[in-house]
Amino acid sequence: MKTKFSAVALFLTVALSGCATQQTSQTTPPATQKAVATDTTQRDLAAGLYEMALGPKGDVLYVASAEGFKDVQGGVIYKLDATTLKTVGSSHTDLKNFGMALSPDGQIVYVTNSLDGALSAVNTADGKVKSRILFSERNKEGFPYGAREVLLHNGLLYIGAVADPAQIWVVDAETLKLKMRIKNTGKWMTGLHYSQTTDRIYAANGSGEILVINPKTNRVEKRWKPLGDKPALLLNMAEDSATGRLFVTDNSKAKTTLVLNIRTGEVIKQLAVGDSLAVKFNAKRNEIYITQRESGKLLSLDGTTYALKKSWDLKPNPNSLLLSDDGQILYVTVKQAFNKDHSTNGPDSIVRIDLKK
Structure with missing residues (x-):
């Protein structure tokens, strides 16, 4: 079987985010843990790991996996013990999983099936796909628009389309019915973020823009181009x-992290940290975390001075980040490099960092 997919969709999902009963997998690699440092536990898990979500009690970690891209059909949603990283389900x-969001009650995990232009809702109790929406759009090569990031807000799912021109699908979280499309969103819709401070959704794209969207009307109110x-x-x-700061990464062109005024879009600072992929701000510890895919590092910066506090060597390619609600545990997916045939030389891994140590 030869998997076919859009090269653009694969690139941007890598830079990120049939039904089976949930059970302990017999094909999952053993829970071999690597004591990388005194504060760090790392476990090789599976190919194609992307975004993560923590259960409401913080005891369960869900991980979206596309599995392999060469001669492998479908993907897996892993359920891990959030402390030991052992597989519990x-x-x-049947489709590959990338982006992830969890319902507030923890009963439904939403995953983007990027290469198929779809989004699936999966019951966490039994692991069965409850429902799915397949978006109809196709690019000029006939491939589906890549469904990258998914944001859950106020009963609606916002899914960014990797396309040119891009758009955002707005979907009812209960029924998975398409409510509307937010169009004129530039090229390659990537990151999505909702701010309680401003009651606005922020959308990043490959045109170098940040779009400010009013979720009450789903209209683009402002377009910022911080790098001109x-x-x-x-x-x-x-x-x-x-402090009203919005942190925005660029791993491809500018290779930087921008610090913007979340109300005006003004550039407060441009961090000279090199290639930047995922970013998290930890209000409990006043720290900024950034994965550097190319250099294989995870950085911790002081949230006020931006000075480097700590660096973790997580080669080859640290990818997605997830922070616990109490701000004391940081999870990272670490990816293997791709070969020319889209295969890898080993499984991706999950890293758990105890920030108190």
């Missing part, structure tokens, strides 16, 4: 609500 899906005419492929975002 897995749901094998300089090429930029803005990816992921995080917020410090206390």
Whole structure:
């Protein structure tokens, strides 16, 4: 079997985010843990790991997996013990999984099936796909628009389309019915972020823009281009609500992290940290975390001075980040490099970092 997919969709999902009963997988690699440092536990898990979500009690970690891209059909949603990283369940899906969001009650995990232009809702109790929406759009090569990031807000799912021109699908979270499309959103819709501070949704794109969207009307109210005419492929975002700062990464063109005024879009600072992929702000510890895919590092910066506090070597390619609600545990997916045939030389891994140590 030869998997076919859009090269653009694969690139941007990598830079991120049939039904089976949930059960302990017999094909999952053993829970071999690597004591990388005194504060760090790392476990090799599976190919194609992307975004994560923590259960409401913080005891369960869900991980979206596309599995392999060469001669492998479908993906898996892994359910891990959030402390030991041992597998406690897995749901094998007919489509590959990338982006992830969890319902507030923890009963439904939403995953983007990027290469198929779809989104699936999976019951966490039994691992079965409850419902799915397949988006109808196709690009000029006939491939589906890549469904990258998914944001759950106020009973609606916002899903960014990797396409040119891009758009955002707005879907009812209960029924998975398409409510509307937010169009005129530039090229390659990437990161999505909702701010309680401003009651606005922020959307990043490959045109170097941040779009400010009113979720009450789902209209684009503002368009910021923080780097002006300089090429930029803005990816992921995080917020410090206390100071009104929005952090935005660029791993492809500008290779930086921008610090913006979340109300005006003014550039407060451009962090000279090199290639930047995922970003999280930890209000409990006043720290900024950034994964550097190319250099294989995870950085911790002081949230006020931006000075480097700590660096973790997580080669080859640290990818997605997830922070516990109490701000004391940080999870990272670490990816293997791709070969020319889209295969890898080993499984991706999950890293758990105890920030108190």
